Amino acid sequence: MATITPIQDPDDPRIDDYRDLTNADRRPDRPGGRGLVIAEGVVVVRRLIDSPYPVRSLLGVPRRLAELADDLAGLDVPAYEADADTMATAVGFHLNRGVLAVADRAPAPDPGELAGCARVIAVLEGVNDHENLGALFRNAAALGVDGVLLGPRCADPLYRRSVRVSMGHVLRVPFATLPGDWPGSLDLLRDAGLRVAALTPAADAESISAAGLSGCRVALLLGAEGPGLTPEALAAADRRVRIPMATGVDSLNVATAAAVAFHAVSPAVI
Amino acid sequence: MATITPIQDPDDPRIDDYRDLTNADRRPDRPGGRGLVIAEGVVVVRRLIDSPYPVRSLLGVPRRLAELADDLAGLDVPAYEADADTMATAVGFHLNRGVLAVADRAPAPDPGELAGCARVIAVLEGVNDHENLGALFRNAAALGVDGVLLGPRCADPLYRRSVRVSMGHVLRVPFATLPGDWPGSLDLLRDAGLRVAALTPAADAESISAAGLSGCRVALLLGAEGPGLTPEALAAADRRVRIPMATGVDSLNVATAAAVAFHAVSPAVI
The missing domain is CATH 3.30.1330.30 (Ribosomal protein L30/S12)
Structure with a gap:
């Protein structure tokens, strides 16, 4: 009490x-x-x-x-x-x-263990805006994502503003920093049996809904709004998937794009 | 010049x-x-x-x-x-x-004409937050929504903050206020050949990805975050669809939910 x-x-x-x-x-x-x-x-x-x-x-x-x-x-x-x-x-x-x-902060889970038991995991590169990061965690929690792995140049999910924008969901979605070289550390996900799918606006990427990922074990690789994923990260992914977009429109906000992608890889019927 | x-x-x-x-x-x-x-x-x-x-x-x-x-x-x-x-x-x-x-403002398009030539249209009830409304227009523009119809208690899309948050996309996605009684005015959409699908978190609604709406002509009925659609609006829809969500999580932000829904009704391959 x-x-x-x-x-x-x-x-x-x-x-x-x-x-x-x-x-x-x-x-x-x-x-x-x-x-x-x-x-x-x-x-x-x-x-x-x-x-x-x-x-x-x-x-x-x-x-x-x-x-x-x-x-x-x-x-x-x-x-x-x-x-x-x-x-x-x-x-x-x-x-x-x-x-x-x-x-107080708590010890982060082991990234390999997190990946090993996840069906869907988000892997972030350069998501350095605290509000976008918080919103992404809120969407991850709502859409059944099992964990988040932070690559280079990401903001701190436990920063006060991230916690607030996430509506506290950063406190319940497990996350950890990926160890080792980037993007070589993505091998940890493949070793855990996940397919690594990079989200990109590139026109030659597969449409995410048609990529057959619904219900699969998948690591979704997401970059910051604006610059997006680095060429190195894109090259290290197994697949490149895109959200079909109207011509002449900037990309979606990263948290919104993440929500669309999280939903697209969820099983069609729940 | x-x-x-x-x-x-x-x-x-x-x-x-x-x-x-x-x-x-x-x-x-x-x-x-x-x-x-x-x-x-x-x-x-x-x-x-x-x-x-x-x-x-x-x-x-x-x-x-x-x-x-x-x-x-x-x-x-x-x-x-x-x-x-x-x-x-x-x-x-x-x-x-x-x-x-x-x-200056410009005359709004005729709602019936807007619906008549639309494949996907968003119909809003009580979306009274200017930032959410702006973000929704940005997502509508990116995801190929052909227009937005405003039901009762919606904010003004042309308010300065909406314009800014939409990144100017409220200026290119056509919108109009639905005339007449609500939700009786939804008949205008049915007369235009659109199916009216209401988005709701209700557990007995169909999963939106499994509802067979991909590529169909559809009017997506969206309510405010928090209260959601009124029972009257839900009852007036042809279908009730939901975004599958993790238990114990609040609903998504309305603009984010809209983005997921817009993507879910887009053709699977573009």
Whole structure:
């Protein structure tokens, strides 16, 4: 049972984990910072509590902590209760969502094991926008993707904004960084029995719906909106697949393209 | 050929169309305001110039107007050139994108004619978030949707933020408001020979990939994220289709769900 402790002083050291979240240098959710995982809002805080990440504490206004009463019942961490102004002063901005929770990072799963038991896995190269990355995890969770592997130049999925845009789903879709040389590390996926299909707008790629991947075990290789996958990554894939697009239109947002691709490789009837 | 006219004074009445864009009461792109269409940035301004909307003028910093030189060559409207500070003072905020254009609205196409020549059309109910609506238009343009019909409680696709998020594609995907009673007005689509398929997360709906709609003439009925379609709209559809989703996950963002659905009804091989 979480202990609810009132906080009156925004400088109270017990809420140091939440201090100055907008100040990049001290922001605890930055690599090189303290590396904490920050959840904002009742829905995402609930997902953090249900996740493998060890929760350190909560900080919220009374109404939001009350909404989380059932979730807090099984949790042995401090819940700090403060009014909105005290929270805003400590955090550095006014929080519409009224509740935050922090957790420590947890060890990442082994990429080979993740790939070994996955039917569909997303492999990302250069997805360096935190919001796109968060949205991609939300779509992965909704569309039954079993895990995400991060190649080079990807943003941190546990950065606060990614967590928020994912609606907390980065906390439940397992992910890991691919070890070793890129794109040679894609061999790990083939060794796990997955076909590696690279998504590209190239006109000579196969239409993803006609590529016969529905229901197959597949690793979908996705690059950033704009530059897309590097030639090296494209060359290292077993297949190149495309989402048929109208002429003269820029590519889809990467998270949206991912959603279309995730759906296209799902079994036709579920 | 557009005439380039330097503007030094932010109060110059020739740039009144651009004044105080953040002030809701006077914002010219609001219904009840002056109803102008505002495009921001080189890419979207270019799409506005290529659209059926009659451009009134442009306002930009020299570098951005220079990028648009070819587009301006065939255009007989004033292009006002100002420095970034003068623009910011007139507009009310600093514009990263450095160029704006305004156009008058154009008459909407006839909904029956739009439906009559469409293979895929999106019909929206209660999509009242400008960013979601803009993203939906971007996805519609990319995935070959021929038009959008607006049912009740939809946001204005020509609102500045929708235009921006759509990357200007609201200016090229034809749209119109469905006339008459809702959802009785869906008969217009059936009269045009389209099947009306409602997208819903309901477990007893057909999986969209298995519904045999690929390549068919179809009107996809989409509701807002969260509440979804009203029971009346669902009941008025010919079919109810769903995107198979993992258990325990909220629905997808409406624009993302729309993208998955647009792709699912596209011909399997293009």
